[in-house]
Amino acid sequence: MLGSFAVESLDIEHRGRTLRGVLHLPAGPAVAAPALVLCHGFGGNRAEFGYTFVRLARRLAAAGVAAYRFDFAGCGESDGDFTELTVSDQVSQVVAVVDALGAHPALDPSRISLLGMSLGGLTASLAAARRPVRSLALWAPAAVAVAMDGPAAKRRADAIAEHGYDDFGGLPIHLPFTEDAAGIDPFADAAPYAGPVLLAIGSEDFVLGPDLLERYRQTYGDRLDLHVFDGVGHGFETVPARERLLGLTEAFTADHG
Known part of the structure; x- marks a missing residue:
């Protein structure tokens, strides 16, 4: 059984837009708590897959x-x-969230960490290089989303040129996304972050290219805590895999938060 906690709505303003969110707070004595910011994937929402x-x-x-x-x-x-979605804008939103949480009276501004799933993982890794966050957890980070070479990128460019968007599983990717992506190096731009990193990814994940894990090892060195989940894909699609994912993340955050 879970211990007690409180939940409050917390909206954050960013460039004339309201980002709507929910803050889960530990119950008990009024002690400034560490905090984890959860960044969802492309076209998702703050519940994430399976309400994880x-x-x-x-x-x-x-x-x-x-x-x-x-x-x-x-x-x-x-x-x-949604048609204006770009990675750089999402990074800017996460920076604004970190700044806002740092000013929250119930939170310790020196103990804020980031977690991201898929495109949210790429976003979190880039935002971690912009603010002194305590730790970084990456679930199936989609560094490939900003790859601008190869046949997949050409197919996307051709689709946008012909239809005005690329159909990605029923969600449209528009020109602003690809124009922004061209200026992002998912590894070099993330490298300034100097803290511990949890990387969890499925062995059958479509984002898992042949050199991806090596690129993360080169970027984060011995600070990288890597876990490859055998037999699952991008969404960690089994009950045991998701339970393991939650347990690893909870332990990692407790150790480094």
Whole structure:
């Protein structure tokens, strides 16, 4: 059974848009708590697949770590236009979230960490290089989302030129996304972050290119805590895999938060 915790709505303003979110706070004495910011994937929302963000936030809060779940602009219940989604804008939103949480009276501004799933993982890794966050957890980070060479990139460019968007599993990717991606190096731009990193990824994940893990090893060195989940794909699609993912993340955050 989980311990007690409190939940409050917390909206954050960013460039004229309201980012809507929920803050899970530990109950008990008024002690400034560490906090984890949860960044969802492309076209997702603050609950994430299988409500994993909700479940993780509750577990963390019950264990004494606050958790903030929010919808990126243009996603979920936040303001904004999804057609304008770019990685750089999402990074800027995470920076604004970290700054806002740092000013929250119930939180310790020196003990804020980041977690991201898929595109949210790429976003979190880039934001971690912009603020002195305590730790960084990456679930299936989509560094390939900003790869601008190879046949996949050409197919996307051709689709946008012909239809005005690329259809990615029923969600449109528009020109602003690809124009922004061209200026991002997912590894060099993330390298200034100097803290511990948890990397969890499925062995059958479509984002797992032949050299991806080596690139993360080169970027983070011995600070990288790597876990490859055998037999699952991008969404960690089994009950045991998701339970393991939550347990690893909770332990990592407790150790480094």
